[in-house]
Amino acid sequence: MNPLVQVKDLAMRFDVSAPWLNRVLERKPKQFVHAVDGISFDIPKGKTLALVGESGCGKSTVARLLVGLYKPSGGSVAFDGRDTREWFGAKDSLSLRRRLQMIFQDPYASLNPRWKVADIVAEPLTEQGVLKDPAAIRARVAELLTMVGLNPLDGAKYPHQFSGGQRQRISIARALATAPEFLVCDEPTSALDVSVQAQVLNIMKDLQAKQGLTYLFISHNLAVVRHMADQIGVMYLGRLVELADKAALFANPRHPYTRMLLDAIPDIHLTGRDRVAVQGEVPNPLNPPSGCSFHPRCPHANERCKQERPALQDFKGIRVACHAVAEARI
Structure with a gap:
């Protein structure tokens, strides 16, 4: 069976140069940041791939590339066997936008404070022409709010009347409005309290089981990833350094960076295993180290x-x- 999402040699560089006149006067060349530097992965239908890593490693850029918010500098993204760069520019681009949606990190910033919840959840239905009859739209909004554990009457309220966890449920309801197959989740619980995180994650797991959803899950929290993912990709400075099934990665991490990330998790069982905290800082992406960036x-x-x-x-x-793994030095 072909994967639903196929990413091959995906790259994204941003021009962070000084203004033209400054460069001429100071005789400086253009500067580029390679936010994503040639990564490849597949996501099978109905499964979850999680991307983890420290802030600034390029996880959120990958998320935005997959949903078409950025155009890649290189490489390709295929959805259901079709190149998305071509598809986003085609006449039938709406069919792709209905099939993939994004849940953003901050539920306080991603919802319009001037709109009622019913209008927020209904927006994808009206913008993409999924439903036109007002009664059908109201019924669909009520169904979506119920699906994420809210009351249909909540549609008459404004976002500021809800807690962070409830707002993220509204975001999930909005993302599910067009009945998508693939959801890109950019740290959807990082702005929430731990107890609320668990509720939102359980809703996402239940929805995946019931509707056969496929997730790309972006996170820096390995405990969250352990709960959600089938496969995990570890990113460092724009590149994938390790890609493995969840059980294999937690049981036997190979890359030194993955080991450091896992060792940073508090050990409630106090196994006595030697632990090494994540040391040093992520290098300046404008001037990355030679060779292996780690x-x-x-x-x-x-x-x-x-x-x-x-x-x-x-x-x-x-x-x-990793050269050390290839040479059996670790």
Whole structure:
């Protein structure tokens, strides 16, 4: 069975140069940030791939590339076997936009404070021409609000009358309005309290089971990822450094960066295992290190790591970009 989403060598660079006159006077070249630097992955239908990593590693840029908010600098994204760059520009682009939606990180910023909840949830239905009859739209909005654990009468209220968790449920209801197959979730619970996070995540899991949804789940919280994901990709400075099934990654992390991320999670079982906190800081993306970009923070780095960038290779079903793993040094 072909994956629903196929990403190949996806790249995104941003021009962060100074204004033209400043560059001429100071004789400086253009500057670019490689926010996403050639990543590839597949997401099977009905499954969840999670992307994790520290802030600034390019996770949210990947999310925006997949839903067409950015045009990639290189590589391709295929949805149901069709290239999305071509599809977004085609006459039938609405059919693609109905089939993929995004849930944003901040439920306080992503909902229009001047609109009633019923209008917010109904907007995709009217904008994309899914429903035209006002009675049918009202019935669909009531169904969507019920689906995410809210009361249909809540449609008459404004966003400020709800808590953060309830607002995120409204965001989920809006995203589900067009009955999409694929949801891109950009840290959908990071702005919420821990107890509320669990409620929202459980709603998302239930919806996935009932409707066969496919998720790309962006997070920096590995506990959340463990609850949601089938497969996990670990990103560092715009590149994938490890890609594995959830069970394999948590049981036997291979890349030194993945090990550091897992060691940073509080150990409630106090297993006595040696733990190494995440050390150092993410390098300046304007001037990334040579070779493997993780080498300044890596306890296993050698001369090859400083000079040669590792490729993502398959090691017993886990894909890892690390010279130390390839040479069996760790």
